[in-house]
Amino acid sequence: MRLMNSKPSRSMRLALNLLPFVILLVIYTLASDARLLENPSDKLLPAWSSFYDAMQRMAFEPSKRTGEYLLWADSAASLQRLLLGVGISALIGLVVGVVNGMLPLIRATFSPLITAISLIPPMAILPILFIVFGLGELSKVMLIIIGICPILIRDLQLRTQTLPSEQLLKAQTLGANSWQIMIRVVLPQVLPPLLSAVRLTLGSAWLFLIAGEAIAATEGLGYRIFLIRRYLAMDVILPYVIWIAILAFVMDTLLRLLSKHAFPWYHGKRGSE
Amino acid sequence: MADTIINIKQVWKEYGNQVVLEKLNLSVQTGEFVSIVGASGCGKTTLLNMLLGTESPSRGSILLDGEPMPTEPNATRGIVFQKYSAFPHLNALENVMLGGEFAASPFLGKVFFKQRKKLQEKALEMLVAVGLGDAATRFPNELSGGMQQRLAIAQALIKEPRILLLDEPFGALDPGIRKDMHQLIRELWKKRGLTVFMITHDLSEGFSLGSRVWVLDKPRIDPQQPERYGAQIVYDIALNTDQVIPKSLQSIINKTAQD
Numbered sequence: 293m294r295l296m297n298s299k300p301s302r303s304m305r306l307a308l309n310l311l312p313f314v315i316l317l318v319i320y321t322l323a324s325d326a327r328l329l330e331n332p333s334d335k336l337l338p339a340w341s342s343f344y345d346a347m348q349r350m351a352f353e354p355s356k357r358t359g360e361y362l363l364w365a366d367s368a369a370s371l372q373r374l375l376l377g378v379g380i381s382a383l384i385g386l387v388v389g390v391v392n393g394m395l396p397l398i399r400a401t402f403s404p405l406i407t408a409i410s411l412i413p414p415m416a417i418l419p420i421l422f423i424v425f426g427l428g429e430l431s432k433v434m435l436i437i438i439g440i441c442p443i444l445i446r447d448l449q450l451r452t453q454t455l456p457s458e459q460l461l462k463a464q465t466l467g468a469n470s471w472q473i474m475i476r477v478v479l480p481q482v483l484p485p486l487l488s489a490v491r492l493t494l495g496s497a498w499l500f501l502i503a504g505e506a507i508a509a510t511e512g513l514g515y516r517i518f519l520i521r522r523y524l525a526m527d528v529i530l531p532y533v534i535w536i537a538i539l540a541f542v543m544d545t546l547l548r549l550l551s552k553h554a555f556p557w558y559h560g561k562r563g564s565e
Numbered sequence: 566m567a568d569t570i571i572n573i574k575q576v577w578k579e580y581g582n583q584v585v586l587e588k589l590n591l592s593v594q595t596g597e598f599v600s601i602v603g604a605s606g607c608g609k610t611t612l613l614n615m616l617l618g619t620e621s622p623s624r625g626s627i628l629l630d631g632e633p634m635p636t637e638p639n640a641t642r643g644i645v646f647q648k649y650s651a652f653p654h655l656n657a658l659e660n661v662m663l664g665g666e667f668a669a670s671p672f673l674g675k676v677f678f679k680q681r682k683k684l685q686e687k688a689l690e691m692l693v694a695v696g697l698g699d700a701a702t703r704f705p706n707e708l709s710g711g712m713q714q715r716l717a718i719a720q721a722l723i724k725e726p727r728i729l730l731l732d733e734p735f736g737a738l739d740p741g742i743r744k745d746m747h748q749l750i751r752e753l754w755k756k757r758g759l760t761v762f763m764i765t766h767d768l769s770e771g772f773s774l775g776s777r778v779w780v781l782d783k784p785r786i787d788p789q790q791p792e793r794y795g796a797q798i799v800y801d802i803a804l805n806t807d808q809v810i811p812k813s814l815q816s817i818i819n820k821t822a823q824d
Contacts, residue, residue, distance in 0.1 A: 456649035458646040458648070458649040458650055459649055459650075459652060461617065461619065461638055461644065461646075462644060462646070462650050462652075462717075462720070462721075463652075463663075463667075464637065464638035464639065465617070465638045465639065465640060465642060465643050465644050465721065465724070465726070466640065466663055466664040466667055466720070466721075466724055467639065467640035467664060467667050467668055467724060468663075468667040468674065469667075469671070471672075471674075472667050472671070472674035475673070475674055476663065476666070476667075476674040476675065477652060480654045481652075481653065481654050555654070556704075557653055557654050557704040557705075557706060558653075558654070560704065560706050560707065
């Protein structure tokens with residue numbers, strides 16, 4: 293049989309899914325053991341027990357300095373910034389994208405501006421944000437918004453413009469005005485694409501969040517990683533990185549499930565020709 | 566005698582140098598069923614768009630009930646396209662209710678409670694009339710091609726438009742389903758006293774459904790400048806019950822087969 297035609301069975305697929313992870317873990321364990329054998333105080337590749345101790349300390353013992361459970365405090369701070377940034381961006385993206393996509397007069401006015409803004413690297417204006425909004429929460433949330441909003445706006449605008457013109461004409465022959473068409477025809481149809489656009493931009497949102505925290509913050513996942521980098525504390529950094537990956541994965545999955553449950557018509561078989 | 570609903574007077578349609586339609590002089594009585602046939606690219610859709618109001622004539626005028634045609638689509642003229650007429654995010658019943666909701670609720674475009682009940686009943690009646698009574702809660706992507714077109718028709722008729730525009734409504738359907746749809750549209754046309762304009766590239770469909778057939782073609786062609794002359798209505802045939810398709814027509818339509 294040709295290679296392209298052989299498909300794994302269910303259990304085989306699961307095994308294949310897990311295989312690379314297992315290999316990575318084995319390689320790590322071997323490498324870590326080898327280094328620790330040579331130098332028991334090596335910090336680069338800590339043993340599994342060090343990870344356990346570090347996480348025990350970060351997650352389940354109050355910090356000696358502040359009395360907080362650091363992992364959870366960091367997570368809460370980071371998630372709050374991220375959700376605020378992404379949520380506000382999604383709202384702006386939806387409103388501006390739909391209005392831009394639907395109304396040629398507005399599009400002619402704002403589209404070039406949005407394109408121009410989207411070409412500015414957000415990290416380049418981070419200093420401006422710190423100057424204008426101070427070092428507090430606002431500047432970090434603003435960084436996320438400036439980073440992902442243009443992408444969301446442009447995607448939603450495109451989605452709005454690619455709705456079949458037949459639908460918009462039909463709605464007009466049903467006696468609808470522009471506003472009614474916007475809220476009853478266009479808006480519900482661009483919500484599922486909004487969710488997938490948000491899923492795609494979550495990666496960038498995390499990037500901007502951690503960059504912002506690394507530079508100016510007093511708590512947060514990104515802040516912590518950059519803080520303890522000074523002590524080469526790989527036993528904390530690595531679990532933190534994995535924890536961030538898990539959080540990102542959970543958010544992505546939640547958005548996917550939300551879209552599937554809230555918009556079954558979007559995920560069913562598309563149009564029978 | 567029925568009164569004139571559409572009056573097309575000396576209409577030309579040009580895009581820059583290209584003449585698409587020329588010298589159209591037609592008047593249509595209330596209750597006529599006009600089939601528009603012609604080769605592809607000869608301006609059938611342009612003519613329909615002018616009746617819909619998305620395009621306006623370059624010269625001449627189109628009168629609706631003696632008044633100039635509105636320059637936007639509105640509820641006097643319903644339309645059914647070949648596809649994408651139904652809204653994918655609403656189920657069949659909601660699709661049909663939408664017209665009523667737009668009228669009843671200018672701000673939300675959505676009605677509730679008693680008013681909703683009333684619209685639901687009316688919409689369900691309409692769905693039953695087009696044979697979709699059992700599919701009220703299904704979404705358009707769960708309906709077959711023929712059912713989607715039935716839905717699109719129900720959706721248009723709920724506004725009780727006086728004119729119904731059909732843009733190759735059955736072009737994507739299987740022959741058997743097409744027959745059923747013909748019967749449905751003929752029934753609705755007779756029962757509701759609609760004035761129908763239907764574009765089709767199926768000549769026999771045009772003749773069997775319509776009470777009048779317009780054949781669009783270019784009678785003059787300048788080989789050096791093909792865009793110089795536009796298409797005209799070369800035949801305007803009022804149909805009695807039994808009429809054989811004239812042989813000469815077929816050659817005009819055969820150009821359609823090239824698409």
